[in-house]
Each structure stands twice: as C-alpha cells, then as structure tokens.
Amino acid sequence: xxxxxxxxxxxxxxxxxxxxxxxxxxxxxxxxxxxxxxxxxxxxxxxxxxxxxxxxxxxxxxxxxxxxxxxxxxxxxxxxxxxxxxxxxxxxxxxxxxxxxxxxxxxxxxxxxxxxxxxxxxxxxxxxxxxxxxxxxxxxxxxxxxxxxxxxxxxxxxxxxxxxxxxxxxxxxxxxxxxxxxxxxxxxxxxxxxxxxxxxxxxxxxxxxxxxxxxxxxxxxxxxxxxxxxxxxxxxxxxxxxxxxxxxxxxxxxxxxxxxxxxxxxxxxxxxxxxxxxxxxxxxxxxxxxxxxxxxxxxxxxxxxxxxxxxxxxxxxxxxxxxxxxxxxxxxxxxxxxxxxxxxxxxxxxxxxxxxxxxxxxxxxxxxxxxxxxxxxxxxxxxxxxxxxxxxxxxxxxxxxxxxxxxxxxxxxxxxxxxxxxxxxxxxxxxxxxxxxxxxxxxxxxxxxxxxxxxxxxxxxxxxxxxxxxxxxxxxxxxxxxxxxxxxxxxxxxxxxxxxxxxxxxxxxxxxxxxxxxxxxx
Ligand SMILES: *[C@@H]1O[C@H](CO)[C@@H](O)[C@H](O)[C@H]1NC(C)=O
Ligand SMILES: *[C@@H]1O[C@H](CO)[C@@H](O)[C@H](O)[C@H]1NC(C)=O
Ligand SMILES: *[C@@H]1O[C@H](CO)[C@@H](O)[C@H](O)[C@H]1NC(C)=O
Ligand SMILES: *[C@@H]1O[C@H](CO)[C@@H](O)[C@H](O)[C@H]1NC(C)=O
Ligand SMILES: *[C@@H]1O[C@H](CO)[C@@H](O)[C@H](O)[C@H]1NC(C)=O
Ligand SMILES: *[C@@H]1O[C@H](CO)[C@@H](O)[C@H](O)[C@H]1NC(C)=O
Ligand SMILES: *[C@@H]1O[C@H](CO)[C@@H](O)[C@H](O)[C@H]1NC(C)=O
Ligand SMILES: *[C@@H]1O[C@H](CO)[C@@H](O)[C@H](O)[C@H]1NC(C)=O
Numbered sequence: 279x280x281x282x283x284x285x286x287x288x289x290x291x292x293x294x295x296x297x298x299x300x301x302x303x304x305x306x307x308x309x310x311x312x313x314x315x316x317x318x319x320x321x322x323x324x325x326x327x328x329x330x331x332x333x334x335x336x337x338x339x340x341x342x343x344x345x346x347x348x349x350x351x352x353x354x355x356x357x358x359x360x361x362x363x364x365x366x367x368x369x370x371x372x373x374x375x376x377x378x379x380x381x382x383x384x385x386x387x388x389x390x391x392x393x394x395x396x397x398x399x400x401x402x403x404x405x406x407x408x409x410x411x412x413x414x415x416x417x418x419x420x421x422x423x424x425x426x427x428x429x430x431x432x433x434x435x436x437x438x439x440x441x442x443x444x445x446x447x448x449x450x451x452x453x454x455x456x457x458x459x460x461x462x463x464x465x466x467x468x469x470x471x472x473x474x475x476x477x478x479x480x481x482x483x484x485x486x487x488x489x490x491x492x493x494x495x496x497x498x499x500x501x502x503x504x505x506x507x508x509x510x511x512x513x514x515x516x517x518x519x520x521x522x523x524x525x526x527x528x529x530x531x532x533x534x535x536x537x538x539x540x541x542x543x544x545x546x547x548x549x550x551x552x553x554x555x556x557x558x559x560x561x562x563x564x565x566x567x568x569x570x571x572x573x574x575x576x577x578x579x580x581x582x583x584x585x586x587x588x589x590x591x592x593x594x595x596x597x598x599x600x601x602x603x604x605x606x607x608x609x610x611x612x613x614x615x616x617x618x619x620x621x622x623x624x625x626x627x628x629x630x631x632x633x634x635x636x637x638x639x640x641x642x643x644x645x646x647x648x649x650x651x652x653x654x655x656x657x658x659x660x661x662x663x664x665x666x667x668x669x670x671x672x673x674x675x676x677x678x679x680x681x682x683x684x685x686x687x688x689x690x691x692x693x694x695x696x697x698x699x700x701x702x703x704x705x706x707x708x709x710x711x712x713x714x715x716x717x718x719x720x721x722x723x724x725x726x727x728x729x730x731x732x733x734x735x736x737x738x739x740x741x742x743x744x745x746x747x748x749x750x751x752x753x754x755x756x757x758x759x760x761x762x763x764x765x766x767x768x769x770x771x772x773x774x775x776x777x778x779x780x781x782x783x784x785x786x787x788x789x790x791x792x793x794x795x796x797x798x799x800x
Contacts, residue, residue: 345419368561371432383434397464467498523553528558552579580745613723736765
C-alpha cells in the first residue's frame with residue numbers, strides 16, 4: 279500500500295500516527311461469493327491555519343491546490359484499477375478557520391440537480407463560467423481517469439423569500455453537498471447533508487434526501503458525517519431505496535469511548551448490514567488542542583473491515599452484499615445487572631453526554647454502574663492483572679437533553695492511562711500497556727431501543743481489530759470467546775428522534791452544539 283502523506287511539521291498527532299504505522303489489513307470473517315468492485319478512499323492531511331475571508335479568485339486557488347494533490351491520487355487509483363474513488367467531507371477547505379455565511383460563499387458553486395438536468399457534464403462544456411470551476415475539475419478528473427469520483431463540495435442555490443418561506447435572508451441556500459461524477463464525467467448524484475454539526479454557514483434541506491445512483495458495479499448512495507447518527511438519513515435510505523453500498527465522506531473528530539471513528543463506523547456497517555465506505559481526513563489545528571481526526575476505511579457487514587489512520591490512498595476489492603439481506607438489529611431482552619456497589623463514581627463528559635463510571639478492581643468481578651434507571655453490568659476476569667499504569671472504566675449513560683435529537687443509552691468499557699484520566703482513542707498512546715481479559719460479558723438491564731450498535735476493539739500486535747471472530751454479540755450482550763488484549767468495548771443504544779413533518783423546523787439547542795463542537799464530530 280503506497281503511503282503518500284505530505285511532509286508537514288511534526289506534531290504530537292504525527293508522532294502517534296507514525297508509531298502506529300500502517301494499520302491496513304483486511305480481516306475476512308465469513309466468505310461471500312457475490313460480486314465485487316474495486317474502491318479507493320483518499321485520506322488527506324490538512325492544516326487548519328488559513329485566514330477566513332478570501333475572494334472568489336483566492337478561494338479557487340486554495341481549492342485547486344488540494345485538487346492538484348487529488349489528481350495524483352486519482353491517477354494512482356486508476357493504476358490500481360479502482361472503479362470509484364472517494365474524497366472526504368471538507369476535502370477542499372477544512373483548512374480555513376472561522377467561516378461565516380459570507381466568507382464561505384466564495385467557495386460555493388451552483389450545481390444542477392441531475393434528476394432534472396441530465397446529462398450535465400461540465401468537463402465537456404465549452405463556455406463555462408467561473409461559478410463551476412471546481413465542478414469542471416472533478417468532472418474532468420473522473421473522465422480522464424475513467425473512474426467514478428465522489429467529492430464533498432460547497433453548494434449555493436439562489437431563492438426568493440416571497441415565493442419560499444424557508445429562503446434565508448440573504449436570498450440563497452448554502453449546502454454541504456456530495457457530488458458524484460461517473461467515469462465519463464457526467465454528474466450522476468447531488469446529495470445535500472441533512473444533519474449539520476455546528477456548521478452555521480450552511481442550510482439543511484427540508485427533508486432527508488435519498489439520492490441513489492446506479493453503476494455497472496452496483497447501486498450506491500452517499501450520506502455525510504453526522505447523517506450516520508440518524509434514522510432518516512441512514513436506516514430509511516437503506517430500507518426504502520434498497521441500497522447496501524453507502525459512501526460516507528466525513529470529517530470525524532473521535533470522541534472516546536462512544537464515538538471513535540473506526541469502531542463506531544464498523545458497528546453501523548455491522549448492524550445495518552451494509553458496505554460502508556468511509557473517507558475521513560486528518561485535520562491539524564495548530565492553534566488549538568488537536569482533536570483526533572483520521573480513521574478511514576471499508577466496513578462490510580459482518581464480513582470484514584480494513585482501515586487506516588495515516589494519510590494515505592486506500593484501495594480494496596469490496597464484496598457486494600445482497601440487497602435482500604436483512605439487517606442485524608434485534609429486540610434486546612431485559613437482563614438482570616448485579617447490584618451497584620459502593621465504588622467511587624467518576625463522572626465525565628463525551629460531548630454533552632455525561633457518563634457515570636467506576637474503575638474495575640481486583641483480578642475479577644461482577645459489577646454494575648447506573649445512570650438514572652439505566653444500568654450496565656460487567657462480568658470480567660483479567661489474566662494477569664493490569665499494569666499499574668492503566669485502569670479500566672465501566673461507564674453508563676442515559677442521555678436525553680429534551681430536544682429528542684441526540685438521545686442514546688450506552689455502556690462502555692475503556693482503557694485509561696492513570697496519568698491522563700481519559701479514555702484512550704485510536705490510535706492510542708503507543709506506551710499503553712493494554713490488559714488481557716480472560717473473560718468479559720457486558721450487558722444492560724434494559725435498552726429502550728432495538729438500534730444497539732456494538733463496538734469492540736481488540737489489540738493485535740499494536741494494530742486494532744474492530745470485527746473479530748473472538749467476539750460474540752447477541753441482542754445487546756457482548757462476550758469474549760478467547761483471552762484477548764482489549765482497547766475498548768461499547769454498546770451504543772441509539773434512540774432516534776420521532777419523525778418530523780417537512781414543515782416543522784428542528785431547533786438544535788445552541789449550548790449543545792457549541793459543547794459538542796469543541797470536543798466532537800462533524
Ligand atoms: C499553514 O501550514 C502550512 C503547512 O504547515 C504552511 O505551509 C502554510 O504556510 C501555513 N499557512 C499560514 C497562513 O500560516
Ligand atoms: C478565529 O477566531 C478566533 C476566536 O474569535 C480568533 O482567536 C482567531 O484569531 C481567528 N482565526 C483566524 C485565522 O482569523
Ligand atoms: C461559446 O462562446 C462563443 C463566443 O462567445 C460563441 O460563439 C459560442 O457559440 C459559444 N458556444 C457555446 C456552446 O455556447
Ligand atoms: C421574487 O418573486 C416575486 C414574485 O414572483 C417577484 O416579484 C420578485 O421580483 C422576485 N424577487 C427576486 C429578487 O427575484
Ligand atoms: C455518462 O454515463 C452515464 C452513466 O452511465 C450515462 O447515464 C450518461 O448518459 C453518460 N453521459 C454522456 C454524456 O454520454
Ligand atoms: C482486486 O482483485 C484483482 C483480481 O483478483 C486483483 O488483481 C487486485 O490486485 C485486487 N486489488 C486489491 C486492492 O486487492
Ligand atoms: C460472576 O458471575 C458469573 C456468572 O454468573 C459466575 O460464574 C462467577 O462466579 C461470578 N464471579 C464473581 C467473581 O462473583
Ligand atoms: C508485530 O509487528 C511487528 C512490527 O510490524 C513485527 O515485526 C512482528 O513480527 C509482529 N509480531 C507478530 C507476533 O505478528
């Protein structure tokens with residue numbers, strides 16, 4: 279696998295990443311003889327240090343600098359016989375700080391709806407305006423390299439407040455949009471992100487769009503970053519459009535232990551039984567404490583995964599999943615958790631979600647911790663006892679802020695370096711001495727949802743395994759079948775918002791957005 283990271287100044291993050299080296303491995307768990315296709319994802323490294331207001335000319339120059347780098351990746355992807363190449367969310371301007379509605383405007387372009395104006399092939403247009411310069415570049419990149427290109431771009435659409443009550447005051451919609459160009463340069467999909475995450479300069483479409491596109495190698499759709507947390511953008515799309523290949527450009531800030539990119543994305547592919555193709559980026563924020571981004575990969579239902587945390591072009595032969603295959607969601611039975619002991623409760627925040635946790639003690643135990651009436655139970659046995667520099671925390675949360683947008687119940691077991699007192703992310707501090715568990719059984723007393731996403735990350739010689747034959751999962755219960763070193767383990771029960779009609783607007787509480795922006799995922 280070619281490593282094409284750009285050489286930038288050394289940061290803590292880079293040190294961590296280089297120590298983990300190449301994490302790319304394909305772990306097939308069960309055989310499947312359906313068709314397959316070759317797919318590539320490019321994970322760039324970007325440095326967020328540019329001033330915020332630039333002219334259209336400067337904006338095009340900044341974006342073109344990234345596209346020049348992506349052009350080389352497209353050529354390499356073509357050499358590897360890829361049929362489709364995906365770039366992450368914010369692949370053109372994640373390096374700009376402090377966007378406002380006006381300052382982002384120069385990065386946006388007017389993009390026709392391919393369901394109305396088809397075929398639109400900007401690469402073939404003779405007289406193009408400056409308004410579609412970027413579209414033209416991606417269209418030509420697809421045509422020249424004869425592969426499908428998926429890119430995340432900024433979109434503008436003018437509107438008239440007299441005719442459209444949703445039209446913003448400045449007379450234009452601004453969208454976070456995925457475009458898909460077919461291998462002849464024709465635009466075949468335009469998808470507008472529905473669930474923005476602290477992006478006040480963009481608008482959300484009135485309802486979740488389900489934009490599928492057919493290719494000679496299967497039926498696809500795309501969703502963007504935080505869309506993966508919602509039923510209308512994830513589950514409804516899969517169900518109503520019968521699509522099993524979901525392309526997922528994202529700029530994911532890992533938030534351990536519940537929302538680390540790789541294990542969380544793998545758990546969604548597993549439960550929804552889809553091929554999830556995740557393109558993330560590595561974002562350095564020199565002026566701030568760098569949140570841990572990175573972690574792109576390919577997740578194929580229960581049958582395998584492959585990912586990397588390095589800046590890299592990743593390529594794989596992905597096995598298709600039968601569109602009639604059912605999901606793996608299941609009703610979770612009630613279980614009896616041990617009585618909560620009198621251990622000290624450690625309370626910490628994951629974004630705005632507060633977690634009650636207790637530290638595992640001794641060599642073995644049957645313990646529980648509660649958050650309100652929701653309790654998480656754990657039966658465990660170490661072999662031998664953990665190194666004195668690390669501890670394991672069992673946490674429980676039953677999160678609801680009243681908006682009904684973010685609700686979740688979760689149990690999690692994570693590794694904590696005692697000098698830092700936070701759950702380790704991926705990649706972890708290279709000095710962590712992960713403990714071996716001989717036995718683990720994790721479960722909750724009662725989930726209010728059938729949408730439970732299990733995440734188990736085991737260590738295998740300094741690389742992470744998120745789908746492992748030594749893990750048993752059944753209806754809200756996780757067990758280890760073999761003694762293994764453990765990074766973290768989570769049961770995330772997602773309580774989806776009630777379906778809202780397209781006319782009512784959902785107001786996201788400001789405090790939550792700001793709190794989660796600092797720490798969380800986009
Ligand atoms: C931002 O960082 C890049 C890479 O370190 C550097 O080349 C560039 O000059 C920096 N730009 C600014 C405005 O500081
Ligand atoms: C972004 O905003 C912060 C806070 O207002 C400010 O400190 C910083 O200098 C701004 N960055 C740029 C590049 O304008
Ligand atoms: C492109 O512009 C030239 C000069 O303005 C004009 O003669 C020609 O018809 C245009 N071509 C198309 C396809 O619009
Ligand atoms: C908006 O629509 C109204 C009614 O059709 C029209 O009179 C007005 O000129 C339009 N405004 C703009 C800015 O196009
Ligand atoms: C390009 O390919 C797409 C998808 O196969 C097809 O629908 C479209 O008509 C083609 N465009 C042109 C200009 O031939
Ligand atoms: C995909 O499969 C083809 C045919 O078996 C093989 O030549 C190619 O090397 C594979 N590509 C990857 C990235 O594994
Ligand atoms: C914990 O529970 C398991 C299963 O119920 C039981 O076999 C084991 O002896 C218990 N261990 C401890 C330390 O209480
Ligand atoms: C573990 O990884 C290192 C570095 O990649 C390698 O040299 C070593 O052989 C591996 N050990 C095992 C048991 O796989």
